[in-house]
Amino acid sequence: MNNLFKINRDEWFRLIQALSVSSYNIYAPVRKNGGIDYTIINDENKDEIVYNEAKPATPLKMFFLPVKLNVTEPEKVLRKTIIIGAPACDVEGLKLLDLIYIDEKFSDETYLSRRENTIIISTDCYVTQEHCHCTTYGINPYPENGCDISLSTEKDDHYLMTWSEKGDLFIKELGSSAQIEALENNKIESISARREKTINELSYKNSNLPGTEKTKEKINKSGQEIWKKYSSKCVSCGACSAICPTCSCFLLIDKPGFQKIKQQDTCQYPAFERVAGGEDPLKELSKRFKNRYMCKYVWKPERFNAIACTGCGRCIEACIAKISKNELIMELA
Amino acid sequence: MASDNIYKVLKATVEEVIDESPLIKTFVLTPESPFKFSTGEFIELTLNGFGEAPFTPSSSPLISDKLEITIMKTGYVTEKFHMLKPGEVLGIRGPFGRGYPVEKFYGKEVLILGGGCGLAPIRSLLYALEAVRDNLKRVVLCYGSKSPADCIYKPLFNRLNKIEKFETYRTVDKYEPGWDESVGVVTTLLDRVNMDIENSVAIVCGPPIMMKFGTIRLLEMGYKDAQIYLSMEKNMSCGAGKCGHCMMGEFFVCKDGPVFTYEEVKHTPDLWK
Numbered sequence: 001m002n003n004l005f006k007i008n009r010d011e012w013f014r015l016i017q018a019l020s021v022s023s024y025n026i027y028a029p030v031r032k033n034g035g036i037d038y039t040i041i042n043d044e045n046k047d048e049i050v051y052n053e054a055k056p057a058t059p060l061k062m063f064f065l066p067v068k069l070n071v072t073e074p075e076k077v078l079r080k081t082i083i084i085g086a087p088a089c090d091v092e093g094l095k096l097l098d099l100i101y102i103d104e105k106f107s108d109e110t111y112l113s114r115r116e117n118t119i120i121i122s123t124d125c126y127v128t129q130e131h132c133h134c135t136t137y138g139i140n141p142y143p144e145n146g147c148d149i150s151l152s153t154e155k156d157d158h159y160l161m162t163w164s165e166k167g168d169l170f171i172k173e174l175g176s177s178a179q180i181e182a183l184e185n186n187k188i189e190s191i192s193a194r195r196e197k198t199i200n201e202l203s204y205k206n207s208n209l210p211g212t213e214k215t216k217e218k219i220n221k222s223g224q225e226i227w228k229k230y231s232s233k234c235v236s237c238g239a240c241s242a243i244c245p246t247c248s249c250f251l252l253i254d255k256p257g258f259q260k261i262k263q264q265d266t267c268q269y270p271a272f273e274r275v276a277g278g279e280d281p282l283k284e285l286s287k288r289f290k291n292r293y294m295c296k297y298v299w300k301p302e303r304f305n306a307i308a309c310t311g312c313g314r315c316i317e318a319c320i321a322k323i324s325k326n327e328l329i330m331e332l333a
Numbered sequence: 334m335a336s337d338n339i340y341k342v343l344k345a346t347v348e349e350v351i352d353e354s355p356l357i358k359t360f361v362l363t364p365e366s367p368f369k370f371s372t373g374e375f376i377e378l379t380l381n382g383f384g385e386a387p388f389t390p391s392s393s394p395l396i397s398d399k400l401e402i403t404i405m406k407t408g409y410v411t412e413k414f415h416m417l418k419p420g421e422v423l424g425i426r427g428p429f430g431r432g433y434p435v436e437k438f439y440g441k442e443v444l445i446l447g448g449g450c451g452l453a454p455i456r457s458l459l460y461a462l463e464a465v466r467d468n469l470k471r472v473v474l475c476y477g478s479k480s481p482a483d484c485i486y487k488p489l490f491n492r493l494n495k496i497e498k499f500e501t502y503r504t505v506d507k508y509e510p511g512w513d514e515s516v517g518v519v520t521t522l523l524d525r526v527n528m529d530i531e532n533s534v535a536i537v538c539g540p541p542i543m544m545k546f547g548t549i550r551l552l553e554m555g556y557k558d559a560q561i562y563l564s565m566e567k568n569m570s571c572g573a574g575k576c577g578h579c580m581m582g583e584f585f586v587c588k589d590g591p592v593f594t595y596e597e598v599k600h601t602p603d604l605w606k
Contacts, residue, residue, distance in 0.1 A: 071340040106429075106573035106588075109338050249577030252340065252570055256382035258424045260340040265576070273578060275568050276386065276408040279541060281606040295580065303583040 004186040005160045012158045015178045017043045028084035029056040051153045054125040054132050059245035060090035064114045072259040075110050081118040089134045089310035091122050091146040093245030096306040119170050122147035131313025135202040136209045142195050152191045210333045216297045218332040230328045231289035233321035240315035241266035246308050267291045339573045342379050342424025347417050353485040359403045367397040372461040373432025373592045377572050379424030384410040387569040391453040393460035403453035429572035430591050433458050439468040444528050446547045447476045448539025466498050473526050474501040477519025481512045520550040530555045538564040545605040558596035565590050
């Protein structure tokens with residue numbers, strides 16, 4: 001782990017093509033619909049991959065927790081997956097999902113199998129978006145751990161750093177068919193400088209936004225008024241949850257043959273907590289609205305000792321009622 | 334666990350359907366392979382292709398070739414369960430959660446407060462306590478139901494009253510001719526039980542309103558927060574702390590509960606909702 005390698009651009013392209021033909025489904029962000037998002041990569045679009053830019057429209061979780069999945073039988077894995085371009089915020093979010101979905105007593109088979117059969121190549125963000133605020137919550141805008149490999153581009157070179165055993169094995173596998181240079185040192189000055197610049201940019205932009213501890217404290221102490229105010233425009237569409245890299249609640253739907261279909265769900269929908277007989281602690285919209293913030297900033301961090309809001313800002317971008325989580329938090333603070 | 338896949342069911346055949354009250358039935362099930370659980374743990378019961386709901390078995394945890402589930406008709410899925418006939422096949426997932434820590438009750442008096450269909454998990458607990466009664470000082474069951482007709486497990490009370498160290502009290506909210514036991518809410522029975530509170534635990538299981546006032550009364554009597562065991566009712570769906578439907582503050586009721594001490598959950602907002 002933490003071994004640094006260098007591969008030049010042409011060789012990297014050649015590798016991607018070879019891997020996509022031989023044994024992997026490769027996904028990476030390309031420009032589409034006015035932003036960037038993952039698409040399956042082949043020989044034709046391999047040079048359209050966008051590197052080091054925040055952030056794919058789709059959160060990383062969707063590769064492991066698709067909107068709908070039959071979970072009755074194990075999934076057949078025909079080809080392994082490589083995901084290139086996952087930002088550090090999404091990788092941080094995946095750490096929480098791992099804690100929820102993989103545990104000693106009860107693991108989610110399909111989640112586990114998808115995780116095992118996927119190689120995550122995370123990239124630095126040299127370019128950020130309007131609502132990016134990862135640094136506010138202590139996450140750096142570049143991969144540090146949680147991924148298998150990190151990728152930083154610098155002119156015609158791609159620098160690959162390994163972060164897991166799976167990552168090391170993968171580089172070894174690549175090494176037999178491509179020219180990959182193992183580097184002695186594990187720091188490239190020009191990349192460090194860019195990272196510093198991105199951190200400064202994000203910190204400056206979000207200087208009024210409180211960090212995790214203060215946010216938790218303020219939310220914990222809040223009354224109902226602020227939630228009523230901000231939720232008055234909410235239509236319970238659930239977009240904030242669907243797009244959130246850590247929201248992972250689901251519904252089990254029964255089909256004949258004792259089949260179970262796991263479908264994305266959210267506490268923002270009415271009746272999420274309703275029990276037989278009709279009792280529903282989250283009947284009021286403002287309570288559902290607050291519930292999501294409690295979950296992100298109070299309960300999940302307490303329960304899992306993990307970050308549950310990664311500061312990706314997607315929920316702000318996705319809200320059709322233009323409710324800004326950050327405005328709410330700043331008003332609380 | 335029936336399978337490594339937490340979403341895969343173990344099939345079970347309905348052997349017998351027992352009418353307990355106008356709204357409550359007990360289903361005696363034979364699982365296709367032995368099904369072990371600890372008292373207070375729960376299962377997810379699937380109606381093929383229709384739906385699934387969480388129930389705590391009402392049968393003895395010492396028996397694994399039969400399983401009894403007591404169901405109150407209260408909503409969409411439970412109404413369909415009530416239409417089941419012997420021979421039909423259901424699916425079981427589990428057991429899930431944390432049940433009653435019976436060994437912690439050793440050497441103590443156990444006060445049990447049950448209301449309505451909340452007697453279902455308690456019956457299973459009573460079987461478990463009966464098996465270890467040499468280690469217990471005393472077991473007192475206080476049970477309340479709306480009316481004499483709503484009173485379930487009628488033969489259970491006669492049987493328990495004959496067992497050394499066990500005593501039972503029943504009350505109904507609404508008197509009907511022929512009823513010769515107490516009338517009033519279940520907490521009124523607590524005036525009669527005379528527990529050695531210092532050396533006792535209290536267990537509460539019933540509808541939310543009864544759990545709330547039961548707990549308040551027990552605290553007034555001098556029970557400490559950590560001596561009171563509550564069985565929380567939430568919308569447990571996956572059973573394994575993943576789907577999020579039963580989150581109660583930082584807890585997943587399906588995984589950390591459904592049995593909690595009051596001490597553990599008292600800080601939870603809207604605890605009794």
